[in-house]
Amino acid sequence: MSDETSAPYASELSAKTSVKSVKKLADLNSLSKEELVDRIRQLEFHVNQLKNVIAKNNGEKSGRAKHYKDRPFDWSKHSRRHVALRIAYLGWNYKGYVVQEDTNETIEHVLFDALVATKLIKNRETSNYHRCGRTDKGVSAFCQVISIDLRSTQSSGLGVVPAENPVETDKPKPELDYTGILNRILPDEIRVLAWVPVKTDFSARFDCNSRIYKYYFPKGDLNIELMKEAAQRLQGSHDFRNLCKMDVGNGVTCFVRQIDKAEVMSETDDGYSICVFTVVSKAFLWHQIRCIMALVFMVGKGLEKPSIIDELFDVEKHPCKPQYTMANELPLNLFECLYDDLEWSYNPDEVERLVSHYQQLWSKQTVKSTMLKALIDHLTNHSPTADHYHADFLLSDYRRHSEHRPLLSRTTCSSLEDRKEYYAKRRKLDKCLKGTAVESSNPSD
CATH class of the missing domain: 3.30.70.660 (Pseudouridine synthase I, catalytic domain, C-terminal subdomain)
Known part of the structure; x- marks a missing residue:
């Protein structure tokens, strides 16, 4: 639109706006004092709503929510409980179970992110953590077991370490729903199936039979x-x-x-x-x-x-x-880990959600498999002597x-x-190199 054609349009728009403003002012003048106060309150409420929307869009929180987020979590008010968790994961798209320095794509890294985010642990270093086994890149597990200290609502019981500064309460609280809490934020491939309280010296690694x-x-x-x-x-x-x-x-x-x-x-x-x-x-x-x-x-x-x-x-x-x-590695699975006297606690509601979750994953894979089988059947009709190549990729x-x-x-x-000799020489060389480095950094007089 050129400047010449836009000028009349702008003038017309300005005139319409002025007319509306005059009408609104006339309407306000006709309101009583009580009606004006109500109108002001409505506008203030609307302004606050808009501020919250803007703050949310900017990735910020306001008011009470912001104060709660900024407030440090006081771990001294919470008990800890030594528990064993039974974990299932599909490791096909991960670099293995154990945390690695050069990647975040490990089961253990994702698991600890969830544990810290849910405030079940403060950090890994103070969590008294043990794992049952190490699985390699691409390997899955239906029963990886870890032992760890988690935040607890209990002041006594098996595996409980009482809080330093407990909050007094008259009503007993149920224990935290560890499986439900973690499964809400873990990715589709990783799920906590069950948990059980254990003695404070229990180790998922060393107590496995x-x-x-x-x-x-x-x-x-x-x-x-x-x-x-x-x-x-x-x-x-x-x-x-x-x-x-x-x-x-x-x-x-x-x-x-x-x-x-x-x-x-x-x-x-x-x-x-x-x-x-x-x-x-x-x-x-x-x-x-x-x-x-x-x-x-x-x-x-x-x-x-x-x-x-x-x-x-x-x-x-x-x-x-x-x-x-x-x-x-694709078909390998840590299927079961056996311990003495562990009675796993399964939440029936959570189990129902888990079954539904795995059914959906199964359905997707089965549909793909069925489609491929239909294509194979079509081709083998034209080559009845075709051999079975199914297992060659393994x-x-x-x-x-x-x-x-x-x-x-x-x-x-x-x-x-030969390997023992090689590593013995390597350690000896490393020791000599460290000694030389110390001497060079601390010259004699």
Whole structure:
């Protein structure tokens, strides 16, 4: 719009505004004193509403809410209670369970963010925290257990540490709904299933009697009977240095572990059926289960004999681990952690919400799976002799139609003795370097 055409329009608008103002002033003049006071009060209330809206849009809080937020939380008024939490998580999109320096995408990081945000703990350092197990990148858990001191409403009872400056109250309060509080702010992949009060010296790590892992996989063209035979050979006490990733740098030099149970279960012989490998032990080594599964898959594909397990247990004959790639992490699950005398407390209302939550996740994945199966069926109608490739992705170094190199003829890793010597020299060198640094920073007279 040009200046010439806009001038008449502006004049007309100004005239209309002036007329409205005169009419409003005439209306106000006709009001009584009481009516004017009411009108002023209405306008003040409306102004306050607008101020709150503006403050909210600016990310601020006003009045009582702002005062409450700024007021420091007085931890001395609250009791603490040592509890165990049973946690489930789908770890497919996380970098592992344990907090890491170079990423925030870990289960533990997200969990502690929730614990601090809900004021259940002040910080991790003072929370008396232990975890049952460490799961790697992409690994899930249906029963990760942690022990920790949480804020409590109770002044006495199992695991309770009374407040320093308790607030006197006549009415007893129910304990905090730990599962509900945390699940309201945790992401979809992580949920607290249950909790239980425990003794103040209870440790989720050291008081665990047994850990059960499950590894889910499609049958495909695998020979399940051979895999079952290989699994049976794992049971008992063995040196697993050739079936794990040796962590000598962190002081692990004994690789003997007791496997209480190892079995492969398959309900049907259909290539699309899901099989389960279950392994039970009190303690596991770094990447032990994924290394085991790599060998069991080789056996199932007919690339190695079940006796390869016994061969690799013979560390005098085979002191160095053959180089092979671990099985995929996606199907691995910390399925259960067993303790003495723990009676988990489940909130029925929260369980109902959890069931609904997991049903929705299941539905989404099942729809995707069904759609893919329909596409596969369409294609196999045009190729009735198509092979079963379902399980190939679980063993990343397997190449169909390529020649398999037997494990015992492959290049090997360093032996345990070589690694011990390497880290001994490294520690000695680090010690010398530290000594040199001290001398250079404190020169003699």
